[in-house]
Amino acid sequence: MINNKSVKISIFFVCVALGFMISTQFKITRDTKKSSLNYQRLEDLSERLKQSEREKKELANQVKNLEEVNSGEVLLAEIQRLKLYAALTPVTGPGVMISLSDSKLTSKPGENQNLYLIHDDDLLKVINELRAAGAEAIAINDQRLIGTSEIRCAGPTVSVNNSRFAPPYVIRAIGDPQTLDAALKMRGGVVETLKFWGINASTKIEEKIVIPAFKGRFAFEYAKQPTTEGSV
């Protein structure tokens, strides 16, 4: 009976149905696992990771591009800024202007005539006062003062940046005009002392002062940059 043809065919179809059911069930079970929370979370996180990595790559590329494009401009801006700090560019801004000229008084007999003249000391005092009051740029008769500028007596003249000047001296300073003015004019201050000797010192607040650039040369013969930054 079991070897009957119809039996065989029917068993064949039963097996087909059984196999179909089993595989479908298997597929569904697999899909269910896939749709479970942990699996979804895993997929989600890996997707996010991928996206973050893509973004990171993109941003790195952007940084590279920007560096390539802008390095010239950035350097130029930096150079411009450093030039400003090093007094290599003319500057303009509000500030004060001080004119100093020798005393018109005649010295009394027996008095030292030098007291009635402007000396490097007087100029230095004025400059010092201006710097203390926060002046950002100072010039004496168009000579910009920098870190290495000297103010020194040279016979009847004063040498500034190796240029000699005779009175009257005009000192220009850029900074807060009120502060600079007040610093000079304060009681017992430098202007008052100078006036005592009849030296003509007049200050004027100006909205716009132009101070020229330093025109000299920098030549460091002895000072060198240290090779390692830590040794400073």
Added chain:
Amino acid sequence: MIVYLIAGLSLGILLGVTTPITIPQEYTKYLSVALLASLDSVFGGIRATLEHKYNNHVFISGFFVNALLAAGLSLIGEILGIDLATVALIAFGLRIFQNLAIIRRDIIGK
């Protein structure tokens, strides 16, 4: 005989894997109940064969009707709020194990 069995099973599995048929999540338990009923019929058939009581009509009808009935009963149970699917699983599971035990004894007894 064995050739028909294996060929049928292979074809069925192939069909199931290749066709994109899936069953919605809420109907999967009917399929599992139906599958268990079918397996029960298969083991019943094997047992009947070993005991030389095999009847093709009984086997075929048992295979399909049991599966459909199990699924249908589970559905009714779902509607009525009775968990008949689990009951069917337990019943068919028990019968499968019984059948397996009998098959084992039949084989050894030969």
